[in-house]
Amino acid sequence: MKRRPVHDLPLTIRENPRARRVLIKLVPRTGLVVVVPQGFDTSQVTSILAEKQNWIVRTRERMEAEGVRFSRSAELPDTLDFPVMERQWQVLYLPKPGNLRLTTNATRLIVSGPQHDPYAVQEALARFVARQAKEHLPPLLHAVSERLGLPFESVRIRTQKSRWGSCSARKTISLNCKLLFLPPELVEHLMIHELCHTRHMNHSPQYWQLVRQFQPQCRHLEKRLGSALSLVPDWMP
Ligand SMILES: [Zn+2]
Structure with missing residues (x-):
């Protein structure tokens, strides 16, 4: 060795x-x-x-x-793909003096500004991901909630290291903005998982029975969700 x-x-x-x-x-x-x-x-x-x-x-x-890496990647993406929104942008980098600015059109995300610090560019892209998540995840959660007949109080979008979501005793659901990188069925399953906590604040057999009622494949999806962190690109801080 x-x-x-x-x-x-x-x-x-x-x-x-x-x-x-x-x-x-x-x-x-x-x-x-x-x-x-x-x-x-x-x-x-x-x-x-x-x-x-x-x-x-x-x-x-x-x-x-076990696949852990210790150095922070300085890589920057060529494309940004958010399956749950059915959106994909080609990322273009335009070095310019001034401040970093991100603008989009139908197919492109243009990052203009100083590019010497890849980490600063990564942070700006991460803020873009968070903004997109704030715009697109709550309506999706509302739709799933209505379909299931499981209401919640409020929704928060957060950037968390490894947690996909949570549900508080006051029925506030938190969603990780990195969900945007996951396939739609996993995002939906995470939402079902959290919405079922509005009835059962635990992972008891009764809780899983409720989840299974809405999602018979829940065991398989839970497993996939457990390893889905690998779907978040390395450039995401
Ligand atoms: Zn849970």
Whole structure:
């Protein structure tokens, strides 16, 4: 087995006033994160990492074998495809001074402005995704809610790392804007899943019975939803 040195991982040092001791973590798409107590002498971090080298190498190999990547991708998309909206845009990049601006027409999304920082462009694209989600996911949820006869109180669109949605005790449904990258049947299933929580705030047998009533394929769809994070493009921060 090839052992790789620690230092080619991106390193982030974070000060946390509540930390009692130094904590080392490997965080997907971020790299090595060292959490230190407030006022900690960060010049010690190098020797701490050297001490922990074996653990870091082992953990990294295990996580990479599971498909985790540690460096943030600087890639930018050529197309933006939102299956649930039946929309696809070709993305065009126009380097220009001034501020980053995104404009669309029927087939194109034009990103104009400074392009030297791919991460800034990614953030701007992510804001575009969030705006599209805010416009298009709530009407879809309303339609599914009406069809099922399961009303909810309000809907929120959020950008979350790994959670597709949630439903609060007050029947507020939160949807992840990244749902736009998923096929329509998975988006619909997530909506059914959350709407059924307006009746049962748990995953009890009664809850699943209700879900199955609306979606007999629910087990299969839950499974697909569980691995659907891989459908979110790498450029999405
Ligand atoms: Zn649930």
